[in-house]
Amino acid sequence: MTIILHAQPYDIAAQGFYFDTLEEYQAKAAKAVNDYGDPVEEFEIQFIDGDQIDCALAQAIGLCQSNIGQYFDAVEAWDDPQKRVVILAAGDCGYDFTDQTQPDDFDIEIYHIDSLRALAEQFVDEGLFGEIPGQLQHYIDYDAIARDLAADYSETEIAGIPLVYRCG
Known part of the structure; x- marks a missing residue:
């Protein structure tokens, strides 16, 4: 299933956008401007649609602009048992989710x-x-x-x- 995310600007004078790949996010974010023509730099990333486990992964890692690339990589590369390990590690066990995080890193x-x-x-x-x-x-x-x-x-x-x- 395709994942659909939404980038909601923190700038209330700007419009958000939907995306389903990192490349699409980067292209749309680079063009985003507010009602006054100023560039939009900060977005809240919201999970809109996709598999339940991918939603749980987004919530556990605190999906944001700084880890969106790692999130897309994880969704593509990891199977469901690996995602469960990271969801528990980052969500309940207090481990950090970084750009180097792999499911095998955790003792769960x-x-x-x-x-x-x-x-x-x-x-x-x-x-x-x-x-x-x-x-x-x-x-x-x-x-x-x-x-x-x-x-x-x-x-x-x-x-x-x-x-x-x-x-x-």
Whole structure:
């Protein structure tokens, strides 16, 4: 799907414009003038239409004039799992998004499950708490384990996909 963005001038005497490529943005921004013929230099970049995950990426990185090139590069080059890593890193974990940012730069554990309780059940099934005899399995308090996991893990939803994650 094509991404449509809008450059809204901070100058109230100027008109904004829509664009869907970096080249189109640069060409239109270079020609933008206000009602008095003065050049417009600053724009707020607004996400208008596109995939939900690309919208979430724009929001997480704080899409603006200074990172619009990197944003377009990321949308083209990264797959959805890589975008999710950067969305969590820049949006929730406090990492910076720079022109050198790559999804592999971040130490984030992501589980494609919808709750901390489900993560607790997965950890027990994987043997994280050791071998649990069959007669004791019905007595495990998964809700208590989930509350403990909440100290390190968080729940979120990105583009309609529920996730549990932990920042490294």
